[in-house]
Amino acid sequence: MVPFQTCGQGAERMNRNESVIIRHRLRQLHATFSMASASELQPGKHGELLLHDQHCLVLPVTGRCEIEMEGKSTHVAEAGGLYYFREGIQTSCAVLDGEPFRFYWISFHLDAGSTEFIRLLKLPLRSRVDDPERVKTLFRQLADSRSRRTLSDELKARAVVMELVAFFLEEGLRSGEMLSEHPELQLLSGVLSYIDEHLMDALTVEELAKLAYLHPNYFITYFRSLTGLTPIQYVNQRKIEYARELLDSGELPVQEAARAIGLNNPYFSRLFKQQIGLSPRRYRQLMAERREHLEQQEKQQPALPEAGPWLEEFAWLDEPQACPPSIARKIVSLA
Structure with missing residues (x-):
């Protein structure tokens, strides 16, 4: 039997096991699109901000809004961030600075297992948006899809929701509380390491x-x-x-x-x-063909021209006073 580790190598294994668990659970994540819209709140206090019986993602566009969660914790939402509100969270808000707060939002359902896993992750409220135009485009697609009801719309909407969830998780998993801090994983970590060994x-x-x-x-x-x-x-x-x-x-x-x-x-x-x-x-054969294809691509890439002749021709640019007479005459004639 492999003893449980408490430091050093144990900490490294904990991080690896944490990644394994997250990867397996994300494979099973199933989101179903519910609603999407672009909204505007006027300055002042407002009641319920979102549908608290569903998971929500919010993308602020202009203005600032102070969000109160569960009647206690507050956070100022503004452009540049993507905000996630877990199912069951009660929210209210106050629009700041005397200008409207404009934002996109979507609501979606997760299966019970995914909801519990998201709760366990203790993700932050806000995730930084590295590609704001792409994220805004995805929100618009969902907001516009209300007027179209083709057979493939549900699948398309689900794919967009999953991409938005991925945008949030990419940053949120880095800044959120680590799974290794949960006693449940501490108990399981030794089991996962034992399996790998x-x-x-x-x-x-x-x-x-x-x-x-x-x-x-x-x-x-x-x-x-x-x-x-x-x-x-x-x-x-x-x-x-x-x-x-x-x-x-x-x-x-x-x-x-x-x-x-x-x-x-x-x-x-x-x-x-x-x-x-x-x-x-067959899998081994395909991997061999793939390696051979990549090797052929590398061989077919055109070689870069040698820089030596160019460097010799234009070396005088580093020392203007040493400009060759022939080059100087050409410059004068062009002038």
């Missing part, structure tokens, strides 16, 4: 539950609440991820990749195709 073994739920000092049945529920997967689903996914890395390089045959994660070849092929959509052999 024993990908070659046939791990069982009972074995992993002992590491967390939990009953196997409760451990399955606990593990799934944080990762979105059962323990065995997670183990199999990690095995296939590692096998992909081995096949990407092209150095190992399929049989060796299967052996490296403790699976016989038939079961490995079936599990790999189930998760990736291709057989291991």
Whole structure:
């Protein structure tokens, strides 16, 4: 059994495990578009700012607004930031500076698992916008989509919502509270590290539950609440991820990749195709073709002209007083 780490290497593993959990949960994030609009609030105090029974993203355009959350914490919203309000948060606001507060907003639903995961992340209210024009365009697309109801509109709207959520998370995950500060992850971190160190073994739920000092049945529920997967689903996914890395390089045959994660070849092929959509052999072949294509592209890139002759011809520019007579005559004639 691998002991739990409390410092040094343990902290490094915690960060890695945190990234693993976030990556797996983001894969399962499912947002459904509800409403979008461009709004304007006149100076003064206002009641409920948003639909508190849904998740909301707000993009201020002009003006400033002091937002009160849950009757206590306040934050001034202004252009340059993207603001996220979690489902269930009560908000009110006061428009400042005597000028209207104009903003875009969207509301959307998340499934119960994603809502709980977002709550666990404790994201900041504000995320900096690095590409304001792109973000504004996405809000406009959703606001304008109300007048169009084609069969594909729902899918298009969901894709736009997911992109806006990604814009917020890109900055929000860097500035928010780290998952490693939660006791739930501290308990799970040792289990995830143990799995990574024993990908070659046939791990069982009972074995992993002992590491967390939990009953196997409760451990399955606990593990799934944080990762979105059962323990065995997670183990199999990690095995296939590692096998992909081995096949990407092209150095190992399929049989060796299967052996490296403790699976016989038939079961490995079936599990790999189930998760990736291709057989291991076909995947390895495609990666080899991709490497060959990239190598050919590099060879076909035109070589840059040699700079030597140009530097010699125009070296006098660094010393104007040393301007060659022939060049000086050309300059005078042009003048």
